[in-house]
Amino acid sequence: MDVGQRDQLRLAMTALAAGDRSAFKPVFSSLWPILRRFCERALRDPDTAHDAAQTALTKLLLHATDYRAGGDVVAWAIGFASYECRSVRNRRARRRELSNDALLAALPAGQPSPEAAAIHEDLSIAALNVVGTLRPGDVDTLNAAFTDSRPTPSNAAARKRLQRALERLRIAWRQTYGSHD
């Protein structure tokens, strides 16, 4: 989603929050694919992700009047989706705790423990949540630096872009999850 689309979505959400029903369709059709993609990335199960995304969208619309004019709609919507994803993972974890005691005893040596795997999964989802709130340009820069197989560009401008993207990622992380200070 580019800057122009984000601005249009912000205007539509502001109008919807004030009671303008004609803004419902643009808000719905812009946010639904974003939430579905986010939940699919976070939960890695299309059915559960679809369920979480529709719950998140319904809750967002229920609280549409709480939207503060001028705020980033995508980041606000991602907040609802990440809460739903966390709830789904917590429910899964509780089910595992109840039923997988035998599997835990049979865990082969050298494999990460269920706790370590859960912590790793939590951290991955938390990182994805924060990356989802960044600007598309920053997401592309981080993707290129850490996930693409292409060699990292070595020029100064690309390094500077990466440094800025990382700095914004740190700030977003602190704003979302706080810091240890």
Added chain:
Amino acid sequence: MAPMTEVQLERHGRWAYELGRARWASHALLFVLPLLLVARGIGRPTVLVLGVGGALSLLAFTLAVVHDRYARAVFAGVLAGLPTLVVPLLSGSIGIVRLCGATVDPCIPASFVSGVLAGVLVSVRASDERRHISFWLAAVGAAALTGTLGCSVAGSAGVLGLMAGVLVGTLPVALRAEMRRG
């Protein structure tokens, strides 16, 4: 939540949105209901407070559900109508006045004056809004119902005095706003 198609989800989302607006609009009642207690406290009849107050609560809630603009209009209208609640107190403390052999109920001119005040306040507020006519209508509705709680102490003459006052108060502000726009 059971999986839904996009069309079903949109319909469900619209319901959720309307439910959210109704929840938000119910806050308007927090402002209107204490006013009804005040009206009862200054001796207005229970039937009147329940009837007019019920209509005012319904109007405030419905308009707040429709749009924020009308929630603001109701707020402005109720505030503009508040001075009319002094009219019953006036009736109790002064009573009927004799002027040149004729008897005059001071509540009727007091209703007219508070109507003028409400008309001016509501019109000034409406001229700041983009859709000023619908805003004015909603605000005058709320002001009239609030005013009726107080001005009805002088009977239908008091309510008519209030409405005449609202129109008289509105006219100069509306004309000035039109001239500025023209």
